[in-house]
Amino acid sequence: MFVLGLQGSPRIKGNTSTLLSAFLAQAEGLGARTHQVHVARQNISPCLECGTCEKEGFCPIDDDMQKIYPLLWQAAIIVMATPVFFYGPTAQMKAVIDRTQALWARRYVHKLADPGRKWRRGFLLSLGATRGKNLFDGVKLTAKYFFDAVGASFEGSLTYRQIEAQGDLARHPTALSDVKEQARTLVPPLLNRKKVLFACTENACRSQMASAFAQYLAGDRIEAESAGSSPAEEVHPLMEEVMGEKGIDMAFRKPKSLEEAGRCLGTPDLIITMGCGEVCPLFPGVPSQEWDLPDPSGESIAFMRQVGDDIEGRVDRCIHREL
Numbered sequence: 001m002f003v004l005g006l007q008g009s010p011r012i013k014g015n016t017s018t019l020l021s022a023f024l025a026q027a028e029g030l031g032a033r034t035h036q037v038h039v040a041r042q043n044i045s046p047c048l049e050c051g052t053c054e055k056e057g058f059c060p061i062d063d064d065m066q067k068i069y070p071l072l073w074q075a076a077i078i079v080m081a082t083p084v085f086f087y088g089p090t091a092q093m094k095a096v097i098d099r100t101q102a103l104w105a106r107r108y109v110h111k112l113a114d115p116g117r118k119w120r121r122g123f124l125l126s127l128g129a130t131r132g133k134n135l136f137d138g139v140k141l142t143a144k145y146f147f148d149a150v151g152a153s154f155e156g157s158l159t160y161r162q163i164e165a166q167g168d169l170a171r172h173p174t175a176l177s178d179v180k181e182q183a184r185t186l187v188p189p190l191l192n193r194k195k196v197l198f199a200c201t202e203n204a205c206r207s208q209m210a211s212a213f214a215q216y217l218a219g220d221r222i223e224a225e226s227a228g229s230s231p232a233e234e235v236h237p238l239m240e241e242v243m244g245e246k247g248i249d250m251a252f253r254k255p256k257s258l259e260e261a262g263r264c265l266g267t268p269d270l271i272i273t274m275g276c277g278e279v280c281p282l283f284p285g286v287p288s289q290e291w292d293l294p295d296p297s298g299e300s301i302a303f304m305r306q307v308g309d310d311i312e313g314r315v316d317r318c319i320h321r322e323l
């Protein structure tokens with residue numbers, strides 16, 4: 001279970017970083033995998049409003065944002081942390097937010113839903129120097145629309161006034177214990193989902209579809225991953241097309257090795273293999289099911305559709321009988 005923290009202050013060891021680090025340390029202590037991105041250290045251009053994302057569904061600017069898109073969709077929890085600069089987020093954080101217009105376009109123009117959308121959670125941490133009543137209004141409104149664009153429910157915020165000099169936050173009487181408490185509320189429900197690994201050889205078609213259906217249909221109860229014993233370079237374009245016809249967005253997915261999936265998921269509760277005739281060697285003793293599915297790679301789109309429908313039905317039935 002992956003928690004992504006976006007740290008928006010240019011002060012890498014400033015108050016915002018202290019606050020976010022406390023949240024992430026608690027999440028890690030509970031068993032989550034975490035990653036903090038200091039956005040000011042990334043090379044991220046602001047949105048150029050070129051319109052490519054609305055036409056084609058992706059952002060053509062080749063910079064560090066291309067590494068952040070997949071992280072946003074891998075995350076079960078996204079924490080946006082920013083100081084208030086002129087009643088809004090910092091310019092560096094705002095560049096990230098504006099670039100998620102590409103994800104907004106995939107959802108609202110191209111009508112594709114990423115499978116994490118129904119259960120991904122978003123949380124805001126913010127602080128500022130002054131005491132103004134409306135100090136956090138701008139940041140909260142921006143966060144609301146950012147979380148909608150990236151497909152996360154906005155779960156709430158913790159905000160602190162009169163925090164200015166480096167070290168002020170660490171001296172706050174409750175801030176650090178507040179964020180730890182918040183992590184203890186947000187993390188366990190997503191951490192305690194049943195872990196299911198869908199495995200095949202290339203992790204380009206069948207296991208990708210199966211994990212996406214499981215995430216889409218029951219991601220609040222099941223943490224689904226997929227992997228291959230000999231992963232391909234890319235997922236299969238016909239598979240993406242067929243899933244797109246069902247309204248499911250497969251963007252930013254890469255085939256993974258079994259080891260990589262194990263690092264993401266930990267030891268699975270169940271392994272479902274797709275018909276490659278192999279028992280997963282990495283997790284001995286884990287209960288497994290074998291689905292005898294034909295390999296659709298190299299076949300027609302009609303065949304890919306047929307296999308996709310079959311997988312969707314199987315995942316649905318599995319979910320109904322609690323796997």
Ligand SMILES: Cc1cc2nc3c(=O)[nH]c(=O)nc-3n(C[C@H](O)[C@H](O)[C@H](O)COP(=O)(O)O)c2cc1C
Pocket residue numbers: 009010011013014015016017083084085086087088127128129130131135163164165166
């Ligand atoms: C360019 C700039 C603009 C700021 N604007 C505001 C503001 O509008 N309201 C406010 O209360 N504090 C404002 N501050 C103060 C910061 O929010 C405050 O110093 C905060 O603690 C910085 O967080 P950090 O330590 O994580 O960098 C501003 C600071 C800077 C550098």
